[in-house]
Amino acid sequence: MRKNGNPRSRESHSSNAAAARGLDWFNMFVANIQTGFGPFIAVYLSGQSWTQTAIGVALSIGTVSSMVSQVPAGALVDAIASKTRVAAFSVLVFTASAMMFAIYPIPLFVYLAEILHGISSCTLGPAIAAISLLIAGRFGMGIRLGRNARFAAIGNGMGAALMGACGQYISERAVFYLTAALTLPALLALVPLRHGAMERRHAQPHAERPGRLASLGVLVDRRLLLFCACAMLFTFANAPMLMLISGTLTAKGSNPSLLIAACIVLPQIIVALASPGVGRVAEERGRRLVLMVGFLMLPVRALFLATTTNPWLLLALQLLDGVAASCFGIMVPLIVSDLTARSGHFNLSLGAVGFAIGIGSTLSTPAAGWLADHFGMRLAFYGLALMGAAAVLLVVLFMPETRPQHEPQQETERRERPASTPALIEQPRCVSKTGS
Amino acid sequence: MHHRFRHKRAKPAQTPPPPAPIETSAPPGTPINAQVGELNSALVSILGKRVQGPKGEDLGRVVDLLADSEGRVRVAIIDFGGFLGVGTRRIAVDWPLLHFEPGNEDKPVRLDVNREKLQSAPEFKDSRRPRVLMPPDSAAATAEAPPATK
Numbered sequence: 001m002r003k004n005g006n007p008r009s010r011e012s013h014s015s016n017a018a019a020a021r022g023l024d025w026f027n028m029f030v031a032n033i034q035t036g037f038g039p040f041i042a043v044y045l046s047g048q049s050w051t052q053t054a055i056g057v058a059l060s061i062g063t064v065s066s067m068v069s070q071v072p073a074g075a076l077v078d079a080i081a082s083k084t085r086v087a088a089f090s091v092l093v094f095t096a097s098a099m100m101f102a103i104y105p106i107p108l109f110v111y112l113a114e115i116l117h118g119i120s121s122c123t124l125g126p127a128i129a130a131i132s133l134l135i136a137g138r139f140g141m142g143i144r145l146g147r148n149a150r151f152a153a154i155g156n157g158m159g160a161a162l163m164g165a166c167g168q169y170i171s172e173r174a175v176f177y178l179t180a181a182l183t184l185p186a187l188l189a190l191v192p193l194r195h196g197a198m199e200r201r202h203a204q205p206h207a208e209r210p211g212r213l214a215s216l217g218v219l220v221d222r223r224l225l226l227f228c229a230c231a232m233l234f235t236f237a238n239a240p241m242l243m244l245i246s247g248t249l250t251a252k253g254s255n256p257s258l259l260i261a262a263c264i265v266l267p268q269i270i271v272a273l274a275s276p277g278v279g280r281v282a283e284e285r286g287r288r289l290v291l292m293v294g295f296l297m298l299p300v301r302a303l304f305l306a307t308t309t310n311p312w313l314l315l316a317l318q319l320l321d322g323v324a325a326s327c328f329g330i331m332v333p334l335i336v337s338d339l340t341a342r343s344g345h346f347n348l349s350l351g352a353v354g355f356a357i358g359i360g361s362t363l364s365t366p367a368a369g370w371l372a373d374h375f376g377m378r379l380a381f382y383g384l385a386l387m388g389a390a391a392v393l394l395v396v397l398f399m400p401e402t403r404p405q406h407e408p409q410q411e412t413e414r415r416e417r418p419a420s421t422p423a424l425i426e427q428p429r430c431v432s433k434t435g436s
Numbered sequence: 437m438h439h440r441f442r443h444k445r446a447k448p449a450q451t452p453p454p455p456a457p458i459e460t461s462a463p464p465g466t467p468i469n470a471q472v473g474e475l476n477s478a479l480v481s482i483l484g485k486r487v488q489g490p491k492g493e494d495l496g497r498v499v500d501l502l503a504d505s506e507g508r509v510r511v512a513i514i515d516f517g518g519f520l521g522v523g524t525r526r527i528a529v530d531w532p533l534l535h536f537e538p539g540n541e542d543k544p545v546r547l548d549v550n551r552e553k554l555q556s557a558p559e560f561k562d563s564r565r566p567r568v569l570m571p572p573d574s575a576a577a578t579a580e581a582p583p584a585t586k
Contacts, residue, residue, distance in 0.1 A: 049483040167520065260517075
């Protein structure tokens with residue numbers, strides 16, 4: 001582990017700025033790419049004369065492989081020194097998967113592509129979070145994650161528009177060529193992250209590398225487990241909502257496809273607008289507040305959704321989804337970094353939360369679908385509201401504030417630390433040891 | 437209840453139902469002496485085929501075919517609507533409602549039903565006895581005498 005000299009030279013400052021911009025672009029292109037691997041795959045495969053059963057198998061293989069690899073992938077990212085290399089490699093695997101879909105959608109390749117994509121998504125997410133931590137440092141992390149979320153949302157929205165148009169006007173196969181092509185600019189965006197300020201700090205998250213036993217200890221941290229539970233409940237309540245809404249729209253709307261597209265893109269616009277602010281609030285006022293606001297959107301939205309099938313109202317309620325998505329998207333890596341950034345097991349822990357989220361989304365969609373089929377849409381939304389309310393309660397009653405107590409340190413040269421603010425909510429129970 | 441089917445042809449069952457599997461006197465499970473031959477008509481692949489409405493509008497695509505206990509294709513499942521795979525809706529459509537253009541492999545299947553009708557049809561939920569979008573006359577017929585099963 002290298003410990004280089006003074007990192008505050010002007011050269012390093014500009015390379016850090018370049019790295020930050022590179023990370024912005026990277027977030028955007030990765031989000032672009034991930035749109036191609038979404039539910040659109042089912043549409044594409046049915047067009048390739050795949051049976052519904054085979055498509056179900058392919059999608060399940062994808063889900064299972066990403067669930068299974070969450071935690072190991074996190075541990076792997078922890079163990080590899082160059083997070084940039086992990087990111088680049090993951091993106092290259094995306095290229096390969098997209099090409100497999102495009103060129104030869106026979107079961108073997110589709111299954112393989114699903115597995116590869118599932119695994120590399122699990123290494124990519126933590127790698128991005130780790131790079132963010134390296135660039136921004138622990139105390140600039142909230143701001144940085146806000147920026148990440150903004151650019152990812154722009155990428156998501158653009159990806160949906162681009163790929164929707166591509167599928168509509170060119171061909172469904174072309175969507176996957178486009179996805180593969182978009183991995184190139186993603187790789188280019190990593191170039192400024194390759195060296196410079198990044199490399200110098202690579203050693204940092206590994207400052208204390210505990211043994212294997214201690215790494216298990218990270219995973220049984222009460223706060224991390226609590227947060228996993230919160231994240232699982234949140235996803236459980238959140239994931240099926242778009243599905244239920246779009247089902248209603250397809251049955252009722254005058255131009256359902258366009259309305260559904262709007263329902264997908266609108267929250268992304270909100271995320272893009274709100275995220276930097278959300279990140280700042282998390283730094284200034286603490287994580288609990290943001291978490292509570294974001295989580296509160298769920299039961300509110302679900303209750304409203306239960307009462308209306310008006311397409312325009314449904315669309316308007318997607319604004320709340322944007323707020324929730326922004327808060328949640330930023331809080332996941334931020335709280336995990338609060339809890340574990342010093343332990344050298346940041347990515348492992350992020351993998352654990354990812355696993356919890358995976359469980360939530362895998363269970364909830366069939367559960368909500370079942371409720372809707374047997375007891376009607378209204379009751380399904382009430383059920384989701386209940387889960388959302390449980391998530392809020394869990395946060396309010398049990399989730400401690402995790403914002404690290406700030407002790408002025410030479411943590412990072414681009415400290416965007418706000419003026420010190422008194423803890424508004426409760427005394428932070430997590431007073432992380434900030435020695436370095 | 438008013439039907440807004442665009443039912444142009446007088447003869448309803450344009451597509452003759454495919455023959456049921458041949459009956460053999462041998463006990464089931466005995467292999468028969470199958471031979472290779474050539475069919476006298478050109479065939480089209482159905483799964484994944486696009487479906488077009490009367491005005492050429494996109495009505496989704498065929499994603500499954502359901503047969504009755506005698507092996508006759510009775511229903512096509514059409515996947516309809518949505519954006520990038522979100523919010524698609526599967527609808528069971530009576531097989532005779534679909535029209536094929538012989539000799540043109542790439543031509544979508546035609547379904548002479550307007551979009552709103554398809555939209556408001558009940559969603560197909562992997563049921564053995566699905567509710568099916570069918571021509572008005574046969575809908576009336578089945579309502580009187582539901583076909584015996586088993």
